[in-house]
Amino acid sequence: MKPAPFNYALAKSIDEATSYLADGNGEAIVLAGGQTLVPMLSMRLARPELVIDINGVDELFGIEETDASVIIKACTRQVTALNSEIVKSRVPLLHKAMHFVGHFQTRNRGTIGGSVAHSDPAAEIPLAALALDSEVELRNVNGSRRVAMADYLVGPLMTAREPDELLVAVHLPAIVPGVTTATSFHEVSERHGDFAVVAVAAQLTFDGAICTKAAVAFGGVDHTPVRIPEFETRLIGQTLAYGVPDAALDLIADGINPGSDQHASANYRRRVARTLANRAVSEAAVDARSGA
Amino acid sequence: MTDTIHIHVSINGNEVTDSVIPRMTLLDFLRYKAGMTGTHAGCEHGVCGACSVIFDGDPVRSCSLLAVQANGKSVMTVEGLSNADGTPGTLQEAFQDAHAMQCGYCIPGMLVSAHALLARNAAPSLEDIKEAIGGNICRCTGYVQIIEAIQLAATRLREALE
Numbered sequence A: 001m002k003p004a005p006f007n008y009a010l011a012k013s014i015d016e017a018t019s020y021l022a023d024g025n026g027e028a029i030v031l032a033g034g035q036t037l038v039p040m041l042s043m044r045l046a047r048p049e050l051v052i053d054i055n056g057v058d059e060l061f062g063i064e065e066t067d068a069s070v071i072i073k074a075c076t077r078q079v080t081a082l083n084s085e086i087v088k089s090r091v092p093l094l095h096k097a098m099h100f101v102g103h104f105q106t107r108n109r110g111t112i113g114g115s116v117a118h119s120d121p122a123a124e125i126p127l128a129a130l131a132l133d134s135e136v137e138l139r140n141v142n143g144s145r146r147v148a149m150a151d152y153l154v155g156p157l158m159t160a161r162e163p164d165e166l167l168v169a170v171h172l173p174a175i176v177p178g179v180t181t182a183t184s185f186h187e188v189s190e191r192h193g194d195f196a197v198v199a200v201a202a203q204l205t206f207d208g209a210i211c212t213k214a215a216v217a218f219g220g221v222d223h224t225p226v227r228i229p230e231f232e233t234r235l236i237g238q239t240l241a242y243g244v245p246d247a248a249l250d251l252i253a254d255g256i257n258p259g260s261d262q263h264a265s266a267n268y269r270r271r272v273a274r275t276l277a278n279r280a281v282s283e284a285a286v287d288a289r290s291g292a
Numbered sequence B: 001m002t003d004t005i006h007i008h009v010s011i012n013g014n015e016v017t018d019s020v021i022p023r024m025t026l027l028d029f030l031r032y033k034a035g036m037t038g039t040h041a042g043c044e045h046g047v048c049g050a051c052s053v054i055f056d057g058d059p060v061r062s063c064s065l066l067a068v069q070a071n072g073k074s075v076m077t078v079e080g081l082s083n084a085d086g087t088p089g090t091l092q093e094a095f096q097d098a099h100a101m102q103c104g105y106c107i108p109g110m111l112v113s114a115h116a117l118l119a120r121n122a123a124p125s126l127e128d129i130k131e132a133i134g135g136n137i138c139r140c141t142g143y144v145q146i147i148e149a150i151q152l153a154a155t156r157l158r159e160a161l162e
């Protein structure tokens, strides 16, 4: 369990990090919190020639807000996001998701950008980001671009990020003031802090008791976190506080593609996805009613 | 093939200077370069918590950090929990008195996590304690006596302040 040899570069700015990436010819890898990367190096699942440490890049830390969104810089520690009042009040779904992310020790180092860059299909942060229609900001030596989460997530641990691009921030749309919005995050995992076997992130808006908009993302049940448009559409116009109609829940099984592994069978995952979706959506509906 | 990098790290208040290869983890640096073998290597891939240390004020897993990343930083290991004369500190004594150890392999990590908890919460609830040691795996005890030891330490530390 010792990493294979690599060279190490400590970047001091985004420009420096992207030029290291440009020179790296795809053999360079970015070290943020290291909670996934260093174990991958130790297990020799990753054998880069160059490790670019971005922990010294001040401009990659911090949480900013605009009228419409919350911008979390890539190297922001997970513990910072968990304790952020901005996150809690303006992107409450991410705040709820953060409680399921790793442990005390790993959240102190682990970053928001690192989790989104790695994009494990069962990780909570990319899942919440997808439910929120977030955008990922990528930069290389030539400039930057923003990619919608749905386009960014390509496959298991595969994203639209090019090898010379650095993930610099995640842009999360904030809840709209004056619109009744409720969120809920549920997951089943083997141990607290583990990646989810199945997780569901839901954000719904209501007019009185009636759902006007629904976003529900599923994790652990496909190659990437997924949304099921048919399911979301079926929720609109409903009350939902007494549970999601079966006709809507029946649409979930066809919208996901779970695998079987040592943790759970595909069938089990399908059933849990249905149960958690029902639980998350109805909990959000009840919260919306009680003004919570 | 790779160059060594010169680092200096404050370990339990002592400045340690050495050269390391980039692939050396902080865990191996502590054990093999600094001679601080109290920090245990369990899984070496970030899941067991045996290697926990306080890094720049926060508990982290030393197997998931590179030694080069500790350059200019301060690290507190389990050795830093004992009294100046080398006798066990209050937290360690509580672990002994509450019979919290069996094989003891996980205990350095448990102690570091418990120390970090008590440093910011003098009267932790049962849930707080479970949350704090949730990332530390113990294969022997079943955790009950570890939790009792942390409660005992919290009580003793509060009493000492009164």
Ligand code: FES
Pocket: B040, B041, B042, B043, B044, B045, B046, B047, B048, B049, B050, B051, B052, B061, B062, B063, B064
């Ligand atoms: S040795 Fe570091 S977490 Fe197991």
Ligand code: FES
Pocket: B100, B101, B102, B103, B104, B105, B106, B107, B137, B138, B139, B140, B141
């Ligand atoms: S006492 Fe043996 S692993 Fe915890």
